[in-house]
Amino acid sequence: MNSQKTTTAVSGRSTMATTNSTATRPEGVSWVLENFGLIWLDANIDESKGNYKQSIQDLRDVVATITTYTDVDQCVDYLTDIEDEKVLLIVSGALGQQIIPEIQACPQLDSIYVFCDNQLIYEQWARKIPKVKGVYTQIEPICKALQIDCEHLDRSMIPISFGGIDPLFMYTQLLKEALLEIEDDDTKSIKELVDYCRLQDAASEKTLEMIEREYRGHTPIWWYTGSYFIYSILNHGLRLMDVDIILKMGFFIRHLHQHIRHLYCEQQSGKITASFEVFRGQGLSIEDFNKMIQTNGGLMSFNNFLSASRNRQISLEKFARPAALRNVNSVGILFIMTIDPIVCEKSKILFADVSEVGYFEDTKEEILFTIHTIFRINQITRLQDNNTDRLWQVDLTLTSDDHHELNTITSHLRQAFHWTTGWSRFGDILIQLGELSKAEQLYKALLETASSDEDRADYNLQLGTVYNHMGQYSKALSSYEQSLEIQKIVMPQNHPELAASYNNIGKVYSDMGEYSKALSSYERSLEIRKIALPPNHPDILDSYNNIGNVYYNMGEYSKALSSYEQSLEISKVAFPPNHPDLARSYGSIGNVYSKMGEYSKALSS
CATH class of the missing domain: 1.25.40.10 (Tetratricopeptide repeat domain)
Incomplete structure (x- = not known):
């Protein structure tokens, strides 16, 4: 086999087919529809062998996009070209010793998995590299490790904007209104999403056929919390304000919001409850953490649907502490969120207990908030830990829409955007944010339909x-x-x-x-x-x-x-x-x- 890379998923408009149904990435096109992708580097990869094909299938059950290389230099060039996503790397023991010292500092490289025939030979040097998650002789344990790391990455890459720093924050409520007031044809939209993901090779054909066939047979929360690509792609699209993804998933954003609203009305009807706390553990990039410190006392917005737990221990031990230990370019955060049900009722801030409708059975204490929920940052405190100094607690309070500071901004902007609604308002917001190429892409797509x-x-x-x-x-x-x-x-x-x-x-x-x-x-x-x-x-x-x-x-x-x-x-x-x-x-x-x-x-x- 030659040294050219192959990939099992492409985000381009066109692809070049090869004998094993892989494709090369068009120049300048994003390589992945999720927040992360997998690179597999091994000089001895043989795509004709059955065990290779089975390994790829097992890996694709975890990560949609897998790119393979046999040449170190080409792999490094490809890795360093990636800007907006994280990379998970499987590398052979022999090439790992050659490439890892060169690339371990790359911020886009999140985790490394050494895949070899003999663990003893490579464990000693691999143990010294923080990004190396382990040395493996079988693909199955790599898949299990990938599942954990992918979940951490998705949580850490939820889109967040900070008041007074990020321009998007000013438009967060208007963007929410724009996305929720769009009335697309649901049947047509489901098919367009499936066709789009099929074109991008963003999921297996089995999964895509299931979504097209069974979408209405499950609740939006079931799909969102499930082990499918829905959450990851939506998270990626909203983080990058990716026009294609948001266009294709606009109907799902609306469905999920409506489902949360339905559950909120059922669960909170007639209840007068005291304020309560929920928790969320995740990683946060050093850049965003510094923004949070600058915004302390101010407002921040989670620009996707936000999941939290009533269980502090799970949030800390399963997500916050591991995030603090796994990457020197990020910190671990334990968010403690104070929720006042009276504020939620007054401002129609929707949330729901998803224990009975989530995909997994262990979600009995999980709460899901609707898109673009805003909090005030009350306090940021370092948590004592024997193994890291990058573990922090952040106390937040849910903020109402009629909060003076927020309401003043939103009311002024709403007047400026009074004549636009739906997709047009979304495009107007992109213009105001200076995202002109994305606005152009949006309006061209809208004109076609x-x-x-x-x-x-x-x-x-x-x-x-x-x-x-x-x-x-x-x-x-x-x-x-x-x-x-x-x-x-x-x-x-x-x-x-x-x-x-x-x-x-x-x-x-x-x-x-x-x-x-x-x-x-x-x-x-x-x-x-x-x-x-x-x-x-x-x-x-x-x-x-x-x-x-x-x-x-x-x-x-x-x-x-x-x-x-x-x-x-x-x-x-x-x-x-x-x-x-x-x-x-x-x-x-x-x-x-x-x-x-x-x-x-x-x-x-």
Whole structure:
């Protein structure tokens, strides 16, 4: 066999088939749909042998993506290219001694499993490497070790955002609303998810057929807590804001939330209970831990569905302490979460006891919170431990939606996003986060499946906004014009949204320096707004400002002055005396007078 690697799962749009149904990873494409993947390095791998095929099948019952190598250099190149996922490595004893000293410090490498014929030869040196989990002569114990490590990785990689540090935190409630208000066709969505996972080779055909056949036969919580790929892929998608995954799993997010809401109503109806504590043990990267310390006293959000336990000992011993010991690049965290049922009832913060509906029988003390639950960080304390100084306790208190600090942020943003819902709001949030390529990907995908002219107009409008932010003005102009043409068909000729489209087109022309075309579009926008809106509406003010800006850039200062003055007159009526728009109008007028050489008037403005 040559030294080229092979892989059993690919996240690309296209793959190159080989004789053993493996595929190479397209350049620049994420290699995995989960938070981790497995690399197997062994110079003596023989894919034609039955024991190899059986070993791959056993491993794939634990990890969806397995990439094999026989060449050390190619393996190292591949490993160091990975940025957003963690890597689990099976390596032969002989190659392990060669490669491990070189790669053991790689932050993306989480765990190493030495696979050899003779444990005694390799155990002595392997024992000195913290990331080496053991030396094995059979694949079965490796699979058992992988199961434990994969569970720890998924828990440690739950997406978290911190108030005042992560931009996503500001949008967390709006993102939640956007994802939960989408009404997709469930039957179609299930099939699309299965087809997508089949294309990406994200699970065995047996599992995919089971999901397609039996999805409605089990509860969403059963699927989420089960030993399938649902939890891991959803966790991965929400952590990276992966558009493809979120599009395909939007229906499941809604189903799971609805199931938690149903159980919450059943379990909490009529109950008046005191505050109680739940616990969660997990690993946390040093980067996120430092963010948590900076946010101490502030707010944090878990941006996936959040599982916790009523059993402190299990959370500490099974998850927090092992996380502290397993990786020098992370710390072990024991979250102690104080839950006030009155706050939950008032703010509709949903949670459910999943003991009767979970996949595993040992979940009798597990609580599952809905997506994007927010907590205040009260205290961070190091836990004494004889084996590590990286074990910490973090005390949290569940925070209501009407908390002043949070409510102020959310209310302001909700006004800014008032016209968008569902997928469009999700795209708008991506734009605000600066994730322009992801927003472009989203709107292109939505356009392919849009079922109405209104949706096509909306998605083209948003796509134009994305391209405008990217500085790709010709593409922005094309998208805006496509949106406008559809709007002309489905809307009255003086509808305000037509004015907004002309305004967007004018802005692109202005950015391109084509001022006469910009002026024409801005003037058409103003004509419609004068008919459709009250005389002192802020949008009319905006049109006069835009026209004034164009005249200013063209050097026609008297016309610019006239437009700015009309904008100022509306501002005086529409806004209070100290409003920023008044200052903007006076500033623009002052600039024009300065250009005209009338400096005393410029000073008075």
